[in-house]
Amino acid sequence: MILCKDLTVRFGDKRVLDRFSLQIPDRGVIALSGPSGCGKTTLLRILAGLQKPQGGTVEGAAPRETALLFQDDRLLPWRTVEQHLTDVLPKGCRDVVPGLLELAELTGEEKTRPAALSGGMGRRLALARCLALPARLYLLDEPFAGVDLPRALRILERLKALPAPVLLVSHEPNLLARADTVIELDGPPLQFRSHHV
């Protein structure tokens, strides 16, 4: 169990997180939903160690044990699809590349560079790269932006089988309906509106 306790973040006078707490189970897809600017991305950035909270603690997953998919793809134009994955994978783990490509439905695009990928394919590559990183917690900020719904639903089902929990931000009702847990948020400051399992 990963536990975020009393997280507090302020940007000047603006309170983005005010003693916010959250329990993350050991497995499954936990979807976070809420209006833009309510603090979801800030929460993910804290868990990834990119933002230091002014107060509160995270127990059960150090920043070095998380993998974050940024809201933008951040692909490297000079690396191929395959290289994006091998750049991140630990040494000696190249054999998982075909599985990751299959998960993201990018099989056959190994030698393609980002400029030749569509927006949705680029997003799926960014997702596959994030999943290539061994982690105790996957943090996915709008992983299916630009991905067609049937494909997004298929990939979501595969994410449920991962050995680590996936904390996912989405606004798509069809995706939220298939998540193991849905947490509706409001803010700022970030607060719970509802919680469905």
Add this chain to the structure above:
Amino acid sequence: MGWIKPLKKLLYALPAPAFWLGVWQACACLVDRHVGGRGNELLLPYPVSVWNALVSMIGTGDFWAVVLASLGRIALGLGAGIVLGAMLALLTCASPWAERLLAPAIRVVRAAPVASFILLVLLWTGRNRVPAVISAMMVLPVVWDSLCRGIQSIDPKRLELARVYRFSRWKTLWLIGLPSLRPHILSALTNAAGLAWKSGVAAEVLCLPEPSLGQRIYYTKYYLDIPELFAWTAATVTLSMALERLLRTGLARWGRGWDG
């Protein structure tokens, strides 16, 4: 029909040199008309006289020994200037103290007249080392400036990605730093190559290392052999352009396919 493309390329590239050759020929004719006698050989030779001088030089082993000696010295200076400039750029961007310390010194080197440095280095190191040292000194500020601007313009989001995805320093440099710097490296290297030739040959003219292009250029002035002066200058320009083209081609290959 594979010959059409090279022919088109040639037809596109030919008019400009042909125009300037025409201008040269016309000016030489005017000089011939007004001065007469040996006017053309002393002031402005005809292109064909220069061509004949160049052809007779190229056929000798001495010409290639001179070219290789100058090329070696200038390439050494260019390489040293690039390596030092890159290292100082990294240092400058890594530490504000290094920036405060290095920036004024490098700006002084860039602004000071090259002739002053040539004479100083001549006193300090002896004539054979001057061209390489001067080339390096002229190249260093160009590389430093271009790489400093390049490093400062690396997308911070990509550096954040490297942090989150736990890239080592070397991996970050190799996968993000160098490719991001490619346009700056390209501009720095091509400018530096031209500058290294100019300053290196100028140093050779003043210090006369044996054998060297600069020394031969100096002797043409001594013996008033103006067609040969033009021929040695043409050889220098050709070598400089060839080196620049070589660098450009190599770097263009490095970036092929990135844009789709």
